[in-house]
Amino acid sequence: MQYKKFLLPLTDDGRQEAELNSFLRGHRVLKVESRYIDDAAMWAFLVSYMDGEQQHTAPPAGRNGSSFEPAKELTPEQLRRYELYSDVRLQMARKHDVKAFIIFSNRDLAAIAKNEPLTVETLRQVKGIGESRIEQYGQEFVQTVNDTIAARKASDDETSGTLDGAGGAS
Numbered sequence: 001m002q003y004k005k006f007l008l009p010l011t012d013d014g015r016q017e018a019e020l021n022s023f024l025r026g027h028r029v030l031k032v033e034s035r036y037i038d039d040a041a042m043w044a045f046l047v048s049y050m051d052g053e054q055q056h057t058a059p060p061a062g063r064n065g066s067s068f069e070p071a072k073e074l075t076p077e078q079l080r081r082y083e084l085y086s087d088v089r090l091q092m093a094r095k096h097d098v099k100a101f102i103i104f105s106n107r108d109l110a111a112i113a114k115n116e117p118l119t120v121e122t123l124r125q126v127k128g129i130g131e132s133r134i135e136q137y138g139q140e141f142v143q144t145v146n147d148t149i150a151a152r153k154a155s156d157d158e159t160s161g162t163l164d165g166a167g168g169a170s
Helices: 015-026 076-096 106-114 120-124 131-165
Strands: 002-009 028-037 042-050
Touching (some): 076 131, 120 131
Antiparallel strands (some): 002 042
């Protein structure tokens, strides 16, 4: 077994992330350990791997070697919430100039989508979301989701009001 470390700063232009992903695809990965280093604003990854002829037997991406497909794990209503949460996460990532997974992973979003109503307290119930992420992003995430829902509802109400007034049924 061999080890390789990768340091991925939050300001990465994509090259270091691509190097890490290329390495992971090209080796039989046994384990990936990750840790966020707050003082340095970067992620550290330690990859345990086997080299040689076994290179192309790595398990699919994801925790515990399993791929993640939200459509298979969520009800249609949960999937709609997941897609909304994914949009909000992307907005926040752009605003904070971080990768989207720094805010919440896809699995986190799926777990959040399974819990209703969306509050900071329900975020605390999701395994894997630590207090520091809740403090840093939780309230903003909940507020942005609620604002987005309200804006969409207002837009839908305006559209349906216009349609009703323009020639509704007698």
